[in-house]
Amino acid sequence: MDSLTLVLTSSLMLCFSVVSTTSLLDTIAPGQSIRDGETIISTGRSFELGFFSPGTSSTRYLGIWYKKYAAGTVVWVANRETPILDRSGVLNFTRQGVLLLLRDGGKSDVVWSSANLTKPPKNPTAQLLDSGNFVVRDGNSKISNDGDYLWQSFDYPTDTTLPGMKLGRNLVTGRDWTITSWKSPNNPARGEFSLGIDPRGYPQLVLKQGNTTIYRGGSWNGVRWTGSPRQQPNPVYDYRFVFDDKEVAFSFDLLNDSLLSRMVVNPTGATGRFNWKDDKHGWVIYYLMGADQCDIFAKCGPSAKCDMDGTNYCNCLDGFKPGSPGDWSTRDWSGGCTTTAPLGYCKKGEGFVRVQRVKLPDTSGSWFDRNMSLRDCKQKCLKNCSCTAYTSLDITRGGSGCLLWFGGLVDLRSFPDTGQDLYVKVAASYLGFMKKKKRKAGGMRIAxxxxxxxxxxxxxxxxxxxxxxxxxxxxxxxxxxxxxxxxxxxxxxxxxxxxxxxxxxxxxxxxxxxxxxxxxxxxxxxxxxxxxxxxxxxxxxxxxxxxxxxxxxxxxxxxxxxxxxxxxxxxxxxxxxxxxYMPNKSLDYFIFDESRSKVLDWQRRIHVIEGIARGLLYLHQDSRLRIIHRDLKVSNVLLDIDLNPKISDFGMARMFGGDQTEASTNRVMGTFGYMAPEYAIDGLFSMKSDIFSFGVLVLEVLSGRKNRGFFTSDHGLNLLGHVWKLWMEEKALELVKEDQRQLVAADSRLVALIKRHIHVGLLCVQQEPDDRPNMSTVVLMLGGDGKLPEPKPPGFFAERKVPETDSSSSYSYYKSRSIGEITVTDYIPR
Known part of the structure; x- marks a missing residue:
């Protein structure tokens, strides 16, 4: 399960207890019941329904979980708000086709029911399908589609969306198909995070924390959500989006029946699609929402776009300038941008500039027409004094339909591979200025x-x-x-x-x-x-x-x-x-020097850490190759003229192919103090060994101290051990140097930010590789504010001298050579 991390595991592989004494068929007939300890299993043995206790809780719930593969992963809970305190629960199926969950062996009040049926049944049957859908149908009818079900669990999702399941809203009944996180791994009650479709304006996919949007997947453009960085179509999934008078709904189907895939909202807010890898016995991330800074809703404010590959995250659109330049200089972009020249009220000469390849802005206040051409759409926006931008509604078959915005254009980001063009209205004076500039440039070009x-x-x-x-x-x-x-x-x-x-x-x-x-x-x-x-x-x-x-x-x-x-x-x-050429040399040039360290204020240090994390994520997951760096350290991080970090020195890097996650070597090369235990001792390296090095780097940047060379005489601890000791004593802020501690303590937001980064650093340096998060989760944790799992003790947390021989190792020490602070160590077999 090396692709999962502690922050995700709690809801992706939920452990529970179920004392199964009897397994019935896949159906329940009227008058039959399921008692605690009994289950029903779908025909293909894909799913099982019965009673379970989540995590370490002793309370009981009626639920559905994977059976044959990914056994124990819960996908649906009936009574998530009303647990049964003992094992007296029973599920009855009435002759009227209603499912009733009762306690005290059926003698007490109804805990949960399947509510009213869509039509009265003649011969009702309750059945658990191989799709994971628990349905009530008329036994005399042949099921051809969802409309024939009298009731189905797919209409009442919990925290998981399975293939064939809908996200959206039934516009006739008003029922929302929204998935909502559990409160905790031990409590399936509704948590604070939810994923669904906002039907206002032109519908769009949104992730919310309470009533606040924290991530927006964008609107559907006929091929994909405009906030999706992945190309569509693909050979794995078939996506469907329906928007008519009856419903607005999104669903996905698998083109390969042997694959297990689901979308889940974690109690911490981590949301994405996960696929089961049988060879790894765990769920792996296919796509994670909110994985980088540009995924934060409205990060750049109105009339600005976010770009992860730019010098700054946020840049104003052409024809616009920062609304509060002073805020932008402190990297607070939330105020967004304003026009360089004020727009008139439909004055002659106003026009549009094309913004290429972007996630389209928030459509909750937009207007659309499916039948209008793009040319007519442009004229519609020109004639409407409040219109600020337009684009095609559907990009298939050359484009069709019209989508208009009014007011601020919020939550744009660059997507060079999958983005859509947007046409933004600008003032006549700006267009005139651009024409003069082009004419002048043309004359100069001729000369x-x-x-x-x-x-x-x-x-x-x-x-x-x-x-x-x-x-x-x-x-x-x-x-x-x-x-x-x-x-x-x-x-x-x-x-x-x-x-x-x-x-x-x-x-x-x-x-x-x-x-x-x-x-x-x-x-x-x-x-x-x-x-x-x-x-x-x-x-x-x-x-x-x-x-x-x-x-x-x-x-x-x-x-x-x-x-x-x-x-x-x-x-x-x-x-x-x-x-x-990197004019500001390497990161260690600043952080370990008393005077130069002041150049890297706390905001810059956080910026540096997050930049390194994104670079490492690219190496591990997003590049054409899967690269293990093997020598990540502060001296191998260079700083450009704007103090942006750049990972360097790939001489020891190794490329992994296919599903390879780990390799070994008889020649261990790297730097002591940054090496993960499994690499330094046994020669095993993986993405998790890079993550250990990243955790050491994070703690060094925050403390301004080296892991090797830092030594506490009273406890014999190096920097990792010192940080661990402070963490256990709830004195994490004491990691900050004393002369800066008072300044930091005066800013509660900064205190929380530093503590969070220390927390993430400790999660990265845990002794066991499987306990460390992967880089996509690290990036998510650094940029988010959800609850993090508690770290376990770090590896190599006590200072020690490297022995000349080590009887516990299969290798003998051959030579050690230091150049500056770089130590390269080779091992040869005995």
Whole structure:
């Protein structure tokens, strides 16, 4: 179950007790009953119905759970608000077709009932279907669709949506098909989180905490919810959305019957779709809602869009500017943006700018027409003085229908792969300004073109021989690279002479530092671009394999929180990597220095931690490859000019394929203090070993202290042990350095934020890999405010010297070499 975490497990694999003495068929006839200890099982043995006690509770509930696979996962509860305190419960089925749940062996009051039937039955039968739906039907009729059921549990969902189940609203009866979280893993009563469809305006999928929207899946555009980052259709699911006079409903069906899939709302608010993996004996995340900062509802305020790959999360739309620039400078974007020039009241010249590839704004106050063309939609918005934007209602078959917005455009975010274009109304003066700018730019382009032609003609004559020589060098460099790698590295190959000139002959004045790979130099190319050059040292413990590994892996990775590899140089014995230059050096340059640490205020530290988490999530889950970094630490996190973090140094990284989740090595390489116990001792590495390193990093950033080198003489604890001790004594805030503690304590919001990040850090460094959360959950926990599980003791929490031999290990210590604070350790078999 390595894909699940403590924060999710409580409601995904609910343990319960049920003393089963009798298993009936899949049906109940009138006059029959099910007593506590008896169950019925669907024909294909997929689901079971009976009495159970959730978690550690002793109270009893009537429910449905998976039987054959994922046994014990509860999907429906009848009496979630009215538990039975003992094992005296009984479910009766009357001759009128009504299900009655009673206590005291049927002698006491009704605890729950199936309520009124849609029509009087002639020969009622209650049946548990292989879909997990518990239905009452007329035994004389052949069931063809849901409309033939007299009553069904699918109409009364709890915290789970199964294939064929609806989310939405019956517009005739007013019944809502909404799933609501349990209060806790031990109490299935309605919690504070719910997922359903908001029918106001044009319907949209929303996740709420109480009455407050915290996540919005967007409106349906004929293919997908506009807030879904996943492409549709796909080979696994078939989605259906119905919006007519009778209902607005969304459901999904599985195209592969062997797959188990469900959507669930966790008691902590974690909501998403989960698939059962039999080889892992657990549920794995297919898609998690609210997994990043841009999923927070209205994070950027009106007329702004959120972009996880941008320099800042929030940016104003074209023709708009920050409403409160002072707030934006402190990263408070909730006030949103206002027009750069005020819109008139349908004044001549007003028009639209196209915002490409976005999740459409909140549609709760929108207007729509299914039959209108996009051209007519534009005219409709122009003529309505209150209209602020328009787009197609349905994007299938070239687009159709009209969707209009009035007032602020709230909760937009960029989706480069799946987003939809939106047309936003702007003032005539702004359009005029843009036209002048384009004309001026066009005139300048013509003038520059004329000059360029003259320059090019001259340059062709003078530079022909130089170009031929450079092309020959480049060709030879690429040939050498291919011979070395036996594959096309898909990277620019830099000429050695060019790099040598850029670094002034690898002058010490240009040297930025030195690590296990070798020295790193600052360089400036002839076009003015500043670069960082990592030059493989002949004495480096990281040899040609690590060089090749870093080139192959990082050349395929692109993310705002990963350092960008520009190219490489392979010439003779030289091996160099050329990166984008990070002017603010590495994270350890700031956090471990008394004076420079003040540059990273608390908001920036939180920003850095969350950026690293997103980068690691990309490596583990969202990239084309599944990458285990194996040497994540503060010195391998670089900071750009805006102090945005970028993970670097992929020399020790490993790629996992398919469903691989763990590997082992006889050559343990990394940095003590960041290594997970299972890796340092047994050579086992996985995503969970990276997460241990991330947890150490989090606690170092928050405390400004190194894990190795920090030592409490009274308890013999390193930083992890010190944090654990403070946590157990409920003194977590004492992790903050004393000179900053008073400042932090004055801001209750900051106190809660720091404690939450300490909590997440401790969850990441737990001794057992299965106890640690995965990165998608870490990102969710860092950005949310729901309740977190209690951490267990961390691994390696006592300071100790590394022994020269370890009889408990299958490896013997071979050599240890330190360069700065980097320790590279190799093990060889005995």
């Amino acid at each position: 520059m073109l004329i000059c360029s032609i003259a320059v090019v003609v001259t340059a062709i004559v003078l530079g022909w021989r130089l170009c031929v020589r450079k092309m020959k060098q480049r060709y030879q460099g690429k040939k050498r690279a291919k011979n070395y790698d036996n594959d096309d590295l898909e990277l620019p190959i830099f000429d050695f002479t060019m790099i040598r000139n850029a670094t002034d002959g690898f002058s010490d004045d240009y040297k930025l530092g030195e690590g296990g790979f070798g020295p790193v130099y600052r360089g400036t190319l002839c076009d003015g671009q500043v670069i960082a050059v990592k030059r493989l040292s002949m004495s480096s413990g990281q040899g040609l394999e690590e060089f090749k590994n870093e080139v192959v892996l990082i050349s395929k990775l692109q993310h705002r929180n990963l350092v960008r590899l520009l190219g490489c140089c392979i010439e003779g014995a030289e091996r160099m990597l050329i990166y984008e």
